Amino acid sequence: MKERDEKSRKENKPTYSQKSARQIRYEVMEHYCNGIPHCVCCGESNYMFLTIDHTNGGGRKHRQIVKADRLPSWLKKNGYPPEYRILCYNCNNATGLYGFCPHELDKGIDVSEKIKPYFRYLLEG
Ligand SMILES: [Zn+2]
């Protein structure tokens, strides 16, 4: 009996802390989206595709200070700094690699300055 209690306690513990980390992540995304979490660029609302993005590209630097899995609780603790937003992995990757997301073209946003360095690449595939 004692052995079984010990076993179930060990098994339950990580599940519990994992769940609460997920809840915090969801809460943080809800906050930045003013409701149901979605990508602010393309509107993707599948939660599993969403990620927290640092709007001025300081994400990499910041990640050295705050580990990715700690970011949601860090944001919550620090009163939701405004320089973060929710993006899907596609938009996040494109923005990280090229400095803009191809969706901005679809929306008619002028990205000519941002696109210049990549124009050749885009044309040549
Ligand atoms: Zn997106």
Ligand SMILES: [Zn+2]
């Ligand atoms: Zn996008």
